[in-house]
Structure formats: C-alpha cells, structure tokens
Amino acid sequence: MNVEHVIDATPEKFKTNNPQVAIRRARKAKKKKAARVRILPPLPPGPKTVNKMILIKAPKRKMSEAARQHKLAYDKKYESSPERVKYRVELNRERRRRGIYGSNNKKDISHTQGGKFTLENQSSNRARHFKNRGTLRKVKVKK
Numbered sequence: 001m002n003v004e005h006v007i008d009a010t011p012e013k014f015k016t017n018n019p020q021v022a023i024r025r026a027r028k029a030k031k032k033k034a035a036r037v038r039i040l041p042p043l044p045p046g047p048k049t050v051n052k053m054i055l056i057k058a059p060k061r062k063m064s065e066a067a068r069q070h071k072l073a074y075d076k077k078y079e080s081s082p083e084r085v086k087y088r089v090e091l092n093r094e095r096r097r098r099g100i101y102g103s104n105n106k107k108d109i110s111h112t113q114g115g116k117f118t119l120e121n122q123s124s125n126r127a128r129h130f131k132n133r134g135t136l137r138k139v140k141v142k143k
Contacts, residue, residue, distance in 0.1 A: 091117075112139045 063071070078084060094109045094117045095101040108125040109117050113136045120137065128135050 110137050112137045114139055 091109050092101065098109070098119070100107065100119075106122050107119050108122050110120055110125045112118050116139075118137055118139070125137070128137065
C-alpha cells in the first residue's frame with residue numbers, strides 16, 4: 001500500500017509513510033479548522049485502494065470589503081421584500097404546526113411542485129438551485 005494512493009493532494013504536514021497516521025493528522029487538522037479536509041468513506045477493495053482517502057477542499061474565494069458590503073446590502077433588500085417575507089412565514093407556520101420549529105433536526109420544510117409542503121434534509125433542499133427547473137421539489141403522484 002503506497003502512501004501516494006492515500007494522500008495525493010494533501011499538504012506537506014500530512015505526508016507520512018503510514019496511511020493511518022495521515023488520516024489521524026487530517027482529522028486533527030479538520031477539528032482545528034487548520035485545513036479544509038474531507039475524509040471519504042471506505043472504498044471497495046481493489047489493487048490500489050486503501051480504507052480511507054483524504055481530499056483537500058479548495059479554499060473559499062475571499063471577497064473584497066466593498067463586494068461583501070454590496071452583497072450584504074443586496075441580501076438585506078431581497079430578504080425584506082414582501083414575497084420573501086410571505087414565503088418565510090408560510091414555512092415557519094408549517095414548522096410550528098408540525099412541532100419542529102427550533103428543533104435543529106437537520107430537516108427543512110420545502111415547497112413541492114403541487115404547492116404542498118414536504119419534509120426533507122437541509123442539504124437536499126438547499127442544494128436544489130437550477131436555472132431552468134427552479135427550486136421546487138418534484139413529487140411522485142400515486143396512482
């Protein structure tokens with residue numbers, strides 16, 4: 001098992017001859033937020049695979065102060081528009097009705113194409129942004 005298969009894109013501090021040590025160091029760096037690291041789950045066995053693989057995420061692009069101020073001003077204006085306020089009120093009302101408002105259960109209430117509400121993971125709901133298709137969740141119709 002060669003270390004290049006485990007850590008092909010890691011910073012110098014993770015390079016070691018022992019893959020387990022590299023994974024431990026990556027976890028420590030992730031905890032301290034010294035590096036943006038993601039440790040992938042085990043891969044299927046093969047000639048050049050190991051138990052875990054380490055990926056380094058690309059650093060986020062820094063915004064200039066002027067760009068950040070512009071974005072904050074735009075977001076403030078957009079989120080205070082009557083349409084967005086109404087949208088948030090609907091979702092909060094539904095969360096209160098279901099008894100999950102403020103529960104931090106990693107679930108979102110989202111609108112479906114039929115205009116109803118559904119419960120889904122935050123990551124699924126917030127990742128659905130398509131220019132052509134919109135952001136509404138597709139629902140299968142039972143026959």
